[in-house]
Amino acid sequence: MSLKEIQNISFDSFLKDFKETLKSVFYEKDDIQKFSQVRGFPSLVFRDIMAKKPLSVAIPEEHGGRGVKVKECLGVLEAASYESLPLSLTFGINIALFLEPVAKYAKEEVKAPIFNRFLEERNMGGLMITEPSFGSDALSMETSNTYADGKYHIQGYKHWQGLTGLADYWLITSRKKGADGKLARDIDFFIADNQDPEQRVIVEEYYNNAGLYAIPYGNNRLDLKVPENQKLEGGSTGIKLMLDLLHRSRMQFPGMAMGFIKRMMDEAIEHCHNRIVGGKNLLALDKVKEQIANIQSAFTVCSAMCARSSETSGIDKELATCQVEANSMKSVITDMMQAAAQTLVQLSGSSGYKEENIGARGIMDSRAFMIFEGSNEMLYTQISEAVMKLMKRKKMTNLFEFLNQYDLTAKSSDFFKETLSFNLNMDLPQRKMVDLGKIIGRVVSANFVIDLGFKGFRSDLVSECITSLKHEITASVSSLTFQESTTLITDYRQGSSWLEFS
Structure with missing residues (x-):
């Protein structure tokens, strides 16, 4: 595809062509199940993929790209992650951690040769x-x-x-x-x-x-x-530049998560529809319905995050102060990625324990997402610290009352009023800060879902998603308010061998 064609073609056509190429290289020219278990992408596979210039979505128009539109960047990430999470992460690294910062912060005379090599020579950056x-x-x-x-x-x-x-x-x-x-x-x-x-x-x-x-x-x-x-x-400072860069990247994690979660859901539905046990398929079992419904809830949350990110995370936006929103997106959706993969493996029975099973691969591939760019426990703690700082400034202690007037949760908090109407201890231990961060992150996510519903997204998916999030929030509130705490005993060996007491 020529550079002129790249700029003139509609994004729908660009994305369709890219998806067809992925299908061709992964299932016709080669076997993705085979090479997903070895290091690196086969050179011919990667050559054909990069020939479609997927990274052009993160290059400014004046330098031959499609214009650094977040919607297009996330669309490419979604298409890639439906087939291969490592491929999507490869693009995510290039887009959010190199091309977008260069487009925003590099000197003009430096940009041109870099973008040209990305388009013409299929270069990459990290x-x-x-x-x-x-x-x-x-x-x-x-x-x-x-x-x-x-x-x-x-x-x-x-x-x-x-x-x-x-x-x-x-x-x-x-x-x-x-x-x-x-x-x-x-x-x-x-x-x-x-x-x-x-x-x-x-x-x-x-x-x-x-x-x-x-x-x-x-x-x-x-x-x-x-x-x-x-x-x-x-x-204004390098630290603010780094925060702007990292927050933008975290707000684009949903693009990588979108295709992955949709694939886990599609695979789970297909397997459970076809798997017959006792004369009925697995979808007849109530617990199976609940498990897949939770993946479907993650699909809805991720869709809402992608829509939100498309509007708020462009390089024309300053994101250094968007800690709560960025950390909520990254931590919540990566938790959901891991849960979706775990669910698919469980539903797949013995076949889920094969290394070539997409759920089994997905467990290890998605697990890293909960660690890099800030472990989720750290990000949940930061969410809590930021919110509690605002609550102290406003001299508020009731969690619901604060969230009800906080811009990131004002639309969704009413759905959780009964659960969140309690006074918050402002001197929480770190383990409880993680619980609080999980709660706030999911109320923020519900706010995104409600916004997406207002735009016309399926109301049944929105309703079921809110119910699922309510379940998760209730469990986290129970953990937050549980008074007893465990203590680590490091010198446990003496007097702790069961053999001595049998």
């Missing part, structure tokens, strides 16, 4: 934040940069970057090192061109990741020099 010693504690990173002779010298280590050893470009985070050797508190972002020997990232180890086989991960050593015009600019 983001380097995480370090071996600091994980989610990004503000303590030790990768440093010093400036001399028009270039920034970047030194340090990064690991668990998706597309390790495969990406042609990297966005790399580091902290400025002063003359005294101390690192600045703020964070700088740089574009590194891996095809330039001076800017090359050195892969010291590839990790044997348990899922997402198609995506290489590893440990990277940095000792490179990049021109000064490859430093990103535009945020």
